[in-house]
Amino acid sequence: MNSRCWPRRPSSPRAAQEGHRHEIRGTPVSSGPYKVVKNTGDGEHVVLARNENWSEKTDKERHAYPDTVDVRSGLDSSVINQRLSTGSGADAAAVTTDTNLGPAELAQIGNDQELRKRVGTGHFGxxxxxxxxxxxxxxxxxxxxxxxxxxxxxxxxxxxxxxxxxxxxxxxxxxxxxxxxxxxxxxxxxxxxxxxxxxxxxxxxxxxxxxxxxxxxxxxxxxxxxxxxxxxxxxxxxxxxxxxxxxxxxxxxxxxxxxxxxxxxxxxxxxxxxxxxxxxxxxxxxxxxxxxxxxxxxxxxxxxxxxxxxxxxxxxxxxxxxxxxxxxxxxxxxxxxxxxxxxxxxxxxxYKRLYGKDVKNIVISDWDGVLDISQVAVK
Missing domain, CATH: 3.10.105.10 (Dipeptide-binding Protein; Domain 3)
Incomplete structure (x- = not known):
């Protein structure tokens, strides 16, 4: 299984387009379910794979449902929501951690029964x-x-x-x-x-x-x-x-x-x-x-x-x-x-968050409003 997500971070279009490739620096410690196996553009594209040294027996709070997690940052919110809405290819198994739907997007989704089923709701303190x-x-x-x-x-x-x-x-x-x-x-x-x-x-x-x-x-x-x-x-x-x-x-x-x-x-x-x-x-x-x-x-x-x-x-x-x-x-x-x-x-x-059609276990925190990526799984 594969899951893709695009956490939203401040980034200029130029930085997103012209980021330089950086290999993983040093040996980052991975104490959770996943470890970093690829880091391009100093965090613009990160690929995580299962951490063979982690066990759910000693960590009941987190899970390792997908085999890999492909993280992209620096994308515009409208692009993220459009790709999630279309849900073609790998985007069908994609989520966004903190990109909200706006009023116009919600109005559009309101007319689509299938899309309405793919909207998670959360709150932020x-x-x-x-x-x-x-x-x-x-x-x-x-x-x-x-x-x-x-x-x-x-x-x-x-x-x-x-x-x-x-x-x-x-x-x-x-x-x-x-x-x-x-x-x-x-x-x-x-x-x-x-x-x-x-x-x-x-x-x-x-x-x-x-x-x-x-x-x-x-x-x-x-x-x-x-x-x-x-x-x-x-x-x-x-x-x-x-x-x-x-x-x-x-x-x-x-x-x-x-x-x-x-x-x-x-x-x-x-x-x-x-x-x-x-x-x-x-x-x-x-x-x-x-x-x-x-x-x-x-x-x-x-x-x-x-x-x-x-x-x-x-x-x-x-x-x-x-x-x-x-x-x-x-x-x-x-x-x-x-x-x-x-x-x-x-x-x-x-907060209203759209997610891919092949994704399940959507949990949005009720104090920081961010999707709990540790719970996400692919159907």
């Missing part, structure tokens, strides 16, 4: 949100932040992100997976389409009975996370609550530099965060632990929150060895921080 910087007026006023929370139309935001097949509404900062400590809550219930009446009421209490004008910073990159479409959906929702939003679109690198700078951070921007491992710690600590505020480099604590009670609770949870108990505490802390309205969770992404 990831949240897209509106980030407030309370150091910038008027975001130091919690009623203004609460008003914006009530005004958000999550249905329009999800539509802008690609639709309900690719995004799920978020009212919690933690993603909806047990390992993160997910605890359902909705502190500023806006329903599916927003609650502009409640937002106007809070604005009046905050001293803005005639509304106010804000600037929303976002990336101009065409991605589902911080795209102009998502920013426009936020703009339209807030307008119904009497909030005029001016959009400040920045090239992606400029956007990252500005939003992660203590000195230059805007008062309102679209943020996003993903976990490094399946726990509430890598989600809440970098964003809300005051000791992780970085003044002279990339800062991720957008609210510059330095609450001793929050910091202490993070330390206490990190001492726990009972993962279930820790998860419950992370969920409770998420809700406690959420009461301060320092961010507005918008949505959690859903």
């Amino acid at each position: 990831y949240t897209t949100y509106l980030a407030f910087n309370p150091k910038v007026k008027p975001f130091g006023n919690p009623k203004v932040r609460q008003a914006i929370s009530y005004a958000i139309n999550r249905q329009s935001v999800i539509n802008a992100a690609g639709g309900s097949s690719l995004a799920e509404p978020a009212t919690t900062f933690l993603p909806p997976q047990k390992s993160f400590g997910y605890t359902p809550y909705d502190l500023f219930p806006a329903g599916k389409t927003g609650n502009p009446a409640k937002a106007k009421e809070l604005l009046k209490e905050a001293g803005y009975k005639n509304g106010l004008t804000l600037t929303l910073t976002h990336s101009t990159a065409k991605n589902f996370e911080t795209s102009p479409d998502v920013a426009t959906a936020v703009q339209e929702a807030l307008a119904k609550a009497g909030i005029t939003v001016k959009l400040a679109g920045l090239e992606d690198n400029d956007y990252k530099d500005k939003t992660h700078s203590i000195k230059d951070e805007p008062g309102l921007f679209i943020g996003h965060w993903g976990a490094d491992w399946p726990s509430g710690g890598p989600f809440l600590a970098p964003i809300f632990d005051g000791r992780q505020i970085v003044k002279d480099a990339y800062n991720f604590n957008h609210a510059q929150l330095d609450d001793p009670a929050v910091n202490h609770e993070i330390d206490e949870i990190n001492k726990l060895t009972d993962l279930d108990a820790a998860a419950r505490r992370w969920g409770a802390l998420d809700k406690k921080i959420g009461e301060q309205a320092l961010s507005v969770p918008l949505f959690h992404p859903v």
Whole structure:
């Protein structure tokens, strides 16, 4: 049996076309089911074969179903999905580890019953949100932040992100997976389409009975996370609550530099965060632990929150060895921080992956959204 896959890696077309051949350097250690037998273009084309020194008897978590795995990188996502869709020749036994289907591709697949059967669904511990910087007026006023929370139309935001097949509404900062400590809550219930009446009421209490004008910073990159479409959906929702939003679109690198700078951070921007491992710690600590505020480099604590009670609770949870108990505490802390309205969770992404017609055992991780290649087999 043979299986082929194309993990998606950043690579320019020139690099993909003009990569130089490199033989395997040294003697790489293979402790798993496969070993490297060919490496061309310094990782652009890698062939793996069974590792005769590995035994499933001592490693129950992984398997060695295909005889060989042929890995290609540097291919455009549209090319990958087209080849998987056609499924001719060796492509019939191909998978992609992390190339998503977009809205247009999903619409096309929706009309093909056979292709619909070959779409795997997964989630990533990831949240897209509106980030407030309370150091910038008027975001130091919690009623203004609460008003914006009530005004958000999550249905329009999800539509802008690609639709309900690719995004799920978020009212919690933690993603909806047990390992993160997910605890359902909705502190500023806006329903599916927003609650502009409640937002106007809070604005009046905050001293803005005639509304106010804000600037929303976002990336101009065409991605589902911080795209102009998502920013426009936020703009339209807030307008119904009497909030005029001016959009400040920045090239992606400029956007990252500005939003992660203590000195230059805007008062309102679209943020996003993903976990490094399946726990509430890598989600809440970098964003809300005051000791992780970085003044002279990339800062991720957008609210510059330095609450001793929050910091202490993070330390206490990190001492726990009972993962279930820790998860419950992370969920409770998420809700406690959420009461301060320092961010507005918008949505959690859903990943759709197409795979070859001769492939089975498709498992997509529910915390990193990547296909588990150790489970894949060929029919």
